[in-house]
Amino acid sequence: MAMERTLVLFKPDAVHRGLMGRILGRFEEKGLKVVGLKMRVFERALLEQHYAVHKERPFYANLVSYMGSGPVVALALEGKGAIEVVRKLMGKTNSAQAEPGTIRGDFGMSFSNNLVHGSDSPEAAAKELALFFGGAGELVEWTPADLAWVYSVKEELA
Numbered sequence: 001m002a003m004e005r006t007l008v009l010f011k012p013d014a015v016h017r018g019l020m021g022r023i024l025g026r027f028e029e030k031g032l033k034v035v036g037l038k039m040r041v042f043e044r045a046l047l048e049q050h051y052a053v054h055k056e057r058p059f060y061a062n063l064v065s066y067m068g069s070g071p072v073v074a075l076a077l078e079g080k081g082a083i084e085v086v087r088k089l090m091g092k093t094n095s096a097q098a099e100p101g102t103i104r105g106d107f108g109m110s111f112s113n114n115l116v117h118g119s120d121s122p123e124a125a126a127k128e129l130a131l132f133f134g135g136a137g138e139l140v141e142w143t144p145a146d147l148a149w150v151y152s153v154k155e156e157l158a
């Protein structure tokens with residue numbers, strides 16, 4: 001399992017509902033490393049690019065306007081197999097059907113207002129990280145003090 005980076009967004013519903021801390025806690029507790037963090041009301045053009053794969057879908061216009069309607073937190077997370085790990089922590093897209101224990105399963109009821117975004121492939125992660133954290137110095141290189149306890153040094157960090 002390769003060390004990966006992935007993009008997570010806390011959508012405006014998560015921010016309005018005061019769930020930023022609890023959602024960030026899920027990722028931190030799991031052992032994912034935060035390498036980028038910012039809060040913005042993102043421009044429409046950036047959100048359109050971010051969701052370009054869904055351009056032809058009926059929910060696209062609402063999705064872009066909802067994502068631009070309020071503050072969004074963008075996170076860059078790093079870890080072994082981080083892309084899949086994050087998707088599992090998020091749960092199914094429709095929050096009402098997401099498993100208990102997942103972020104969407106525990107905190108939401110909606111298909112569209114589903115609290116979080118996570119990149120779904122290495123290609124998407126690379127594109128999305130460049131969009132949201134493409135500026136110089138926006139991603140932070142650091143080694144967590146507990147890294148050697150989160151992973152097996154001999155088997156996974158060698």
Ligand code: UDP
Pocket residue numbers: 054059063092093111112113114116117118120
């Ligand atoms: N979405 C929606 N209606 C749908 C499908 C998706 O409103 O029928 C929204 C929802 O907010 C979702 C986003 O569009 O998170 C992107 O859809 P995708 O299928 O990529 O889901 P995700 O990868 O976020 O689970």
Ligand code: MG
Pocket residue numbers: 118120
């Ligand atoms: Mg998606």
